[in-house]
Amino acid sequence: MTARRLLLVNGPNLNLLGTRQPEIYGTTTLAQIEQQVTETAAGFGLEVRAVQSNHEGELIDAIQAARADCGGIIINPAAYSHTSVALRDALSAVDLPVVEVHLSNIHTREPFRHHSYVSAVARVVIAGAGPAGYEYAVRYLAEQLS
Numbered sequence: 317m318t319a320r321r322l323l324l325v326n327g328p329n330l331n332l333l334g335t336r337q338p339e340i341y342g343t344t345t346l347a348q349i350e351q352q353v354t355e356t357a358a359g360f361g362l363e364v365r366a367v368q369s370n371h372e373g374e375l376i377d378a379i380q381a382a383r384a385d386c387g388g389i390i391i392n393p394a395a396y397s398h399t400s401v402a403l404r405d406a407l408s409a410v411d412l413p414v415v416e417v418h419l420s421n422i423h424t425r426e427p428f429r430h431h432s433y434v435s436a437v438a439r440v441v442i443a444g445a446g447p448a449g450y451e452y453a454v455r456y457l458a459e460q461l462s
């Protein structure tokens with residue numbers, strides 16, 4: 317049976333949301349995003365495990381662990397989107413539906429942000445919707461798991 321739990325992964329520097337470049341990332345904190353995701357998911361009968369790390373290996377460990385007890389992954393890989401083959405390989409290995417979320421529209425920013433290694437292994441990519449992007453991700457996965 318598919319697990320009714322989502323893994324929410326936020327990558328490096330997203331612990332600073334709220335005060336980090338608010339003109340780009342807004343003023344919503346990571347704690348607020350995690351709470352909102354948890355509440356939205358609960359409305360669909362889904363639990364959420366939220367992980368944030370500034371360390372690539374910790375993110376990979378969390379993704380690997382999801383294979384045992386999660387039905388889908390929402391991930392904002394932050395800067396690792398643009399650099400990490402290892403993160404992409406971990407997402408491929410667990411074989412769960414993945415939604416990639418970016419608060420900002422990475423395609424309208426510096427050229428080095430236009431490519432994400434994660435996008436090719438994501439079912440859905442949401443960029444530029446701000447914190448609402450995480451909610452859309454929950455809705456998509458809830459539908460997939462229903």
Ligand code: DQA
Nearest residue numbers: 392393394395418419420429
């Ligand atoms: C980000 C975009 C990335 O390019 C950046 O490195 C981040 C955040 C976003 O949510 O818009 O840290 O993933």
